[in-house]
Amino acid sequence: MTDTARSCPNCGAAVTFAPDVISDRCVFCESALIAGSASTEHADRVAPFLVDRNAAAERLTAHLAGQWLAPKHVRETRSPEKLKGVLVPFWVHDAVARSRWDAMVGVHWYRTETYWVTVTRDGKTTRERRTRVVQETEWFPTEGTHGATYRNHLVSGSQGIPEGEANALEPFDLGGALPYAPELLAGWVAESPTIPRAQAASVARTELQGAEVNAVRAFLPGDVSRSVDVQSTIDVDPGRLVLLPVWVATYQWEDEVHRLLVNGQTGELVGAVPKAWAKIALVVVAGLFAAALLVAFILAFAAAVQ
Numbered sequence: 001m002t003d004t005a006r007s008c009p010n011c012g013a014a015v016t017f018a019p020d021v022i023s024d025r026c027v028f029c030e031s032a033l034i035a036g037s038a039s040t041e042h043a044d045r046v047a048p049f050l051v052d053r054n055a056a057a058e059r060l061t062a063h064l065a066g067q068w069l070a071p072k073h074v075r076e077t078r079s080p081e082k083l084k085g086v087l088v089p090f091w092v093h094d095a096v097a098r099s100r101w102d103a104m105v106g107v108h109w110y111r112t113e114t115y116w117v118t119v120t121r122d123g124k125t126t127r128e129r130r131t132r133v134v135q136e137t138e139w140f141p142t143e144g145t146h147g148a149t150y151r152n153h154l155v156s157g158s159q160g161i162p163e164g165e166a167n168a169l170e171p172f173d174l175g176g177a178l179p180y181a182p183e184l185l186a187g188w189v190a191e192s193p194t195i196p197r198a199q200a201a202s203v204a205r206t207e208l209q210g211a212e213v214n215a216v217r218a219f220l221p222g223d224v225s226r227s228v229d230v231q232s233t234i235d236v237d238p239g240r241l242v243l244l245p246v247w248v249a250t251y252q253w254e255d256e257v258h259r260l261l262v263n264g265q266t267g268e269l270v271g272a273v274p275k276a277w278a279k280i281a282l283v284v285v286a287g288l289f290a291a292a293l294l295v296a297f298i299l300a301f302a303a304a305v306q
């Protein structure tokens with residue numbers, strides 16, 4: 001198989017087109033591609049598309065149906081031929097986390113308080129004794145350890161899909177991934193990793209540190225907490241490279257390229273749909289016109305009955 005490797009000077013994606021896929025535009029940002037060499041690092045596993053082109057288009061249609069303020073260009077992305085199937089590289093890590101934490105934990109308790117009010121009844125003013133229940137919080141310092149094993153943590157290996165967008169596309173089912181074989185790429189655009197292995201490991205470490213903080217917060221005793229401090233050591237394995245299926249729909253809007261992504265396994269859709277200001281203006285003008293018409297009608301009716 002003689003692949004053509006090209007890279008995008010705009011977003012940094014490096015794509016490999018199988019001989020049966022011809023394109024000179026970046027699948028992520030529509031920039032003109034330049035000749036480049038694909039990374040020699042090839043994927044360990046490839047997860048095939050489970051959502052086909054038509055199903056992905058239907059997913060887009062359903063999403064855009066409720067967004068009639070979206071520009072025409074965007075609404076056209078629903079057509080199946082505008083969708084590009086891309087096998088996107090992700091780094092997969094297993095990790096072991098060990099954390100020490102300390103926090104102030106608050107436990108609520110309740111006391112009954114007595115207070116006096118001035119009551120005037122039948123012209124007579126008296127002082128009356130009342131009671132009410134007041135919530136108090138007792139604070140205790142606590143500390144402990146937390147350990148966890150994280151499996152199959154994903155980090156985008158593509159400069160074309162930033163980590164935040166990749167996280168929104170997840171989860172992917174890695175159980176459906178097959179050992180790498182060139183035939184699995186036939187008919188698809190395959191992207192080479194442009195986020196290096198070491199950088200991905202560091203992203204994984206940062207994300208798992210966040211996961212540890214959430215895990216500690218979730219099991220803290222008491223009713224409330226404050227000053228939660230979590231110190232974690234995260235051992236991340238060297239990572240494996242998998243290609244995961246993503247449908248990409250790009251569209252031009254006000255000189256910028258936007259895109260919608262559909263998870264090729266689950267149909268999960270990611271991406272913001274802009275609103276066409278011309279359409280919003282039209283709605284406002286139509287509303288004002290209807291209001292003016294109503295006023296004119298009322299005035300004419302009032303004049304007629306006089």
Ligand SMILES: [Zn+2]
Pocket residue numbers: 008009010011012013026027028029030031160
């Ligand atoms: Zn690009």
